[in-house]
Amino acid sequence: MNLRDRLHRQPPPTPGGSRRPTLPADWPLAVRAGVEAVALGWGVVVLPTLVLYLVDSSRDAAAALTLGGVLRTGTGIWSLGFGGAMGSPDGDYGTLSLPLLGLTLLQAWLTRSSVRRARISGPAAGAIAVLAATLTALLIAVATHPADSRTWTAVIGVTVLNAAVTAGYLQRSGRGWPAPAAWQERRPRWLGAALRIARELALVLLGLAAVVALAGLIAGSGRVARLHDAVAGGSLAATVGLVALQLGWLPTWMVWALSWLAGPGFVVGAGSVFSPTRVLAGAVPALPLLGGLPTAAVGTWGGALPFVIAVAAGIVAWRHRVVLRELPLRQAAATAATVTALLGVGVLLVGLAASGQIGPGRMAEVGPRVGYVAVIVALMVLVGAGLVAVLPHPRTRALTRRGVEATAAATSAAVGSAREHLKTRTDRR
Structure with a gap:
């Protein structure tokens, strides 16, 4: 039995034991899934930014002192995928907040892949994965926050995105909440x-x-x-x-x-x-x-x-x-x-x-x-x-047919009445 199977295996309940809530057995895998998804999404942006900077720089001591600025720039770009913004309205270049929806989709895919590899056992483990993702995003935003930018909203965006993707995966895999699954079976046709x-x-x-x-x-x-x-x-x-x-x-x-x-x-x-x-x-x-x-x-x-x-x-x-x-x-x-x-x-x-x-x-x-x-x-x-x-x-065709028949009958009756009326007037003359 490998490590993953041992973590997913739940210990048998002890008779008369306490019913205090405990961490799910696979919580380390859930933590890894949350951290991995956000770290990979951030790395996809920051690492190419750093490589491009090193290629174009002269690699001298003065350039090395600006590596922190490169990381902050990468974090600012990363935040654009989750509701963040770079720059200030009072600055010379204004604010850049047009969302990078491609990065949003990439993060959703990375989250789904990480959760699927971890084979998260249920909602409790899913909540731990989302919490780990939130803390990872918060650490990134605090450690590499670019000046005059808004990255705290990216933490909220990452949390919402990870929660939605994780919940969707759990429901589709049959390890989610029983109420939505039961409703899906009973929903109207x-x-x-x-x-x-x-x-x-x-x-x-x-x-x-x-x-x-x-x-x-x-x-x-x-x-x-x-x-x-x-x-x-x-x-x-x-x-x-x-x-x-x-x-x-x-x-x-x-x-x-x-x-x-x-x-x-x-x-x-x-x-x-x-x-x-x-x-x-x-x-x-x-x-x-x-x-x-x-x-x-x-x-x-x-x-x-x-x-x-x-x-x-x-x-x-x-x-x-x-x-x-x-x-x-x-x-x-x-x-x-x-x-x-x-x-x-x-x-x-x-x-x-x-x-x-x-x-x-x-x-x-x-x-x-x-x-x-x-x-x-x-x-x-x-x-x-x-x-x-x-x-x-x-039903529409039946109602239409009935309406046409009723209209035809009413028209025939009206025509017959008009003929009788004309005939009566002619006889009086």
Whole structure:
């Protein structure tokens, strides 16, 4: 029996023993999972930053004295993935708080991998793993906190992310809380259908956003290349660092692309707007990724682009048409309404997560026009999923047939009454 199996093996209860709560047997593995996940996520940012600095530095004594500054810079960049911010509004360069959603996704993957390798036994061990992750993030923030920056929010972000990923893993593996598992087995059929449709539609919207984002980068490839050459200056280390940084912002760029597809678009600086029907641009930072910003509206047909979301919702709902038709009409309508609410709230949250600041002055307002985008996406989803869920439903067809028959009967009766009335008037004459 190896160490992992010995730690997971619970000792047999002693008769008449005390029932005081004790640590789970695998608590060392849980601690390791929490520390490992956060340390790896931080190292993924800090170590390349340090390597790039050493490559570009002269490696003399004066350069060695600034290694602490490099670590603090790396911690500041790391905090951008979890709600942190670098710089101060009063500084020359303002505040950088545009979230690195790519780093957020990477941390979620690292957390899931660490928890899965540790084979955490249950909620108690999961809580220990989350606590270890929180303390590790707090230690990093305290030890390498960059001046005039906000890293304490990264501790909260890491805690929430690790708790969500750990709880999700425990529930899926059957080692979580019994109440949610029992509810999942007893949940109504229409709710299960709504969750499946919402999950598939979210993946479809992700694919549409990726297509729009890629199209923007291809259309602006010339500007992207020129900005990249101007910023990197031909240095290999600067090129690698610049590409890595922009990969972290690529999911953020995809959220902007979805906002553009929905119609309201996004802003890069106060007073600007980038949407299919209107482009009002201004000066932006020399970030190569921003070279893919649209330079003009797509034309009059740009107003029809949001209906692509409605079509996508209709196609996804049509794939589940058999289940929707077997449900009562009210439950089918409730399914469409639930899908609409889930997607609307989801778009609202990711829109907020893709908003921030990238400099002083007007650059303090950057990101999607969150409220408008969430409303438009919800409306399009309601149209697409609602029509498929309600119109082809057998109950709807029966009601329609009954209404048509009643209308035809009423029309025939009215025509007959009119004929009798005319006949009576003719006989009187």
